[in-house]
Amino acid sequence: MHHTLCDYLAEAVQNGFEAGATLVAVEWVEDAEWIRVTVGDNGRGMDEAARKRALDPFCSDGAKHPGRRVGLGLPLLAQTAQAAGGTFELKSEPGTGTTIELTFRAAHVDTPPAGDVAGAVAQWMNLAGAGRTLLFHRRTPRGGYRTDSAELGEAAGGLETAAGFLLARGYLAAQEAALRGDD
Amino acid sequence: MAKLTLDDLRKLRDTKKREMNQRETDGKTVTVIIGMGTCGIAAGAKETFDAFADEIAKNRLGQVLIKQTGCMGLCYSEPTVEVLMPDMPGIIYGKVDAEVARRIVRQHIIGRTLIDDHIFDKPHADLVPSLTASKKAG
Numbered sequence: 038m039h040h041t042l043c044d045y046l047a048e049a050v051q052n053g054f055e056a057g058a059t060l061v062a063v064e065w066v067e068d069a070e071w072i073r074v075t076v077g078d079n080g081r082g083m084d085e086a087a088r089k090r091a092l093d094p095f096c097s098d099g100a101k102h103p104g105r106r107v108g109l110g111l112p113l114l115a116q117t118a119q120a121a122g123g124t125f126e127l128k129s130e131p132g133t134g135t136t137i138e139l140t141f142r143a144a145h146v147d148t149p150p151a152g153d154v155a156g157a158v159a160q161w162m163n164l165a166g167a168g169r170t171l172l173f174h175r176r177t178p179r180g181g182y183r184t185d186s187a188e189l190g191e192a193a194g195g196l197e198t199a200a201g202f203l204l205a206r207g208y209l210a211a212q213e214a215a216l217r218g219d220d
Numbered sequence: 221m222a223k224l225t226l227d228d229l230r231k232l233r234d235t236k237k238r239e240m241n242q243r244e245t246d247g248k249t250v251t252v253i254i255g256m257g258t259c260g261i262a263a264g265a266k267e268t269f270d271a272f273a274d275e276i277a278k279n280r281l282g283q284v285l286i287k288q289t290g291c292m293g294l295c296y297s298e299p300t301v302e303v304l305m306p307d308m309p310g311i312i313y314g315k316v317d318a319e320v321a322r323r324i325v326r327q328h329i330i331g332r333t334l335i336d337d338h339i340f341d342k343p344h345a346d347l348v349p350s351l352t353a354s355k356k357a358g
Contacts, residue, residue, distance in 0.1 A: 044261055051256070051290060110258065153266075160256070160269060164288045182223070192226040194233040197285045199276035204232055206273075211224035 041152025042074070042141075045117065048110050049076040049137055050161045054169060056080030058134065061165070062172040065154075069178065071123075072143050077136040083129040092127065114139070121148040155209035162186035162205060163196045175216070182212040250284045250305040250329055252276075255298060257291030263298035264317055271318035272301075275325040284329060297340055303328055314340040 039045050046063060053061040058080035066073045083091060090096045094112040114137070115125035122142035129135035141148040158173050165171040171186040190196045193204040252272055256265050269286070276284045294300050297314030303324060304310050311334065313324060320338055327333050 039258075039262070047256070047261060048258055055290065156266065156270065160266065160288070163269075163286065164256070166287065188226065189229075192229040192233065194237060197287060198282065199273040199284065199286060200236045200282070201233070202273050202286060203277055204229055204236065207232075208224050208226075208229050215223045 039113075039117075040149065041157075042072070042149045043152035043154060043157035045114050045149065046074065046076060047157060047161065049114065050171065051164065052110065053078030053080055053135065054164060056082070056135065059168070060170050060172065061161075062174070063158075063161070064174045064176075066176045067143065067178070070143055072141040072148065074139045074141075075136060076139075077134065079134040082131045082133045082135055084131050088127055088129055111137075117147075117149065121145040123148075155206055155213045158184075158209050159196070159202060159206035162189060163202055166197060175212075177216050179216050179218060181216070184209070184212070250281070250303070251287060252284060252324075252329075253287045253289050253302040253304070255290070255292045255294075255300040255302075256288040257295075259291055259295040260298045260300065265299040267318050268299045268301065268316050268321045271321035272325065275322045276329075279325060279330060281325070281329065284325075294340055300340065305329065308332060309334075312340045313338040 039048075050061050050063065053076065056078060058078035061076065061078045064073075064075045064077075091111050092115060111127065115127075118125040118139045118141055122145045123140040124138070126138040127135070128138070154175070158171075161173075162171045165186040167190075169186075172183075173185070174183040175181050186196060189205050189208065190201065193201040193208070195201040196205055254260070254265055254269050254272065256269070269288075272286055276286070289302075292300050292302070292312065294312070294314060299314075299316045301313045301316045301321070301324065302310065303313065305328075308328070311328070313320070313335065315338055316324065320335070323335055324338075327335055
């Protein structure tokens, strides 16, 4: 269903906000060998039974889709990381929040392409909207940047207006271009 | 390439702000809600989102808000988009690719005319079992 890492991460970010989180933090660290991504939230969290159900593709709580008997989000994400020589770890406690830790071998043929990082992060920040925060931290061997939706939203004039969204996306695209060393 | 700073962004914002709001939507807020669930993204909702942002900005519609939601339960007609504006019925459009998104801005939001061949309306209660159940229970 998904083609890029950003598509998978979009789902993890949505899950965090849907779990009542006011803060979702995405950290994306790359080196020559590994891509490591962590998505953490301060949402309602899961107990051990719920964590097991979340990783069972033939299980869904039916909250979003009454009558549906499959829940593929996290199982497919875990499978994708493991197929790419990486790892998947889910940590969650009720009342504390949930953290997903992913690693992918950078050069593995099954590691999904990153996708449009700037466009994706701008859309996640739009999803956060007012009153919730999306933190994003990216680090590569060429450098890194850290930003959050509250700060970027203020500077851009609001992430829910077209002009503000486009400005924020442009800002993020400039950070990505600097990481690539584009002229 | 030198990084763009947040102060640079604030200056750009002030320039853009003067350019926007030149076309009024009767002084009232319009909300475009794009379904960005797994099914929506798989069907191209990211491109739909970008097309709305681009076309709204091009038409200087400063009072249109773009928001997101998860799956609306109409996976077969993704990408789906709900448009809410004063003096118009709330409409859910289906199969909204980038071109249809631009039509929605020009025809629905500016022209106040529905795009008949993409209307899915609100999901009727008999299409959503939970709504049917809650109605019976109520």
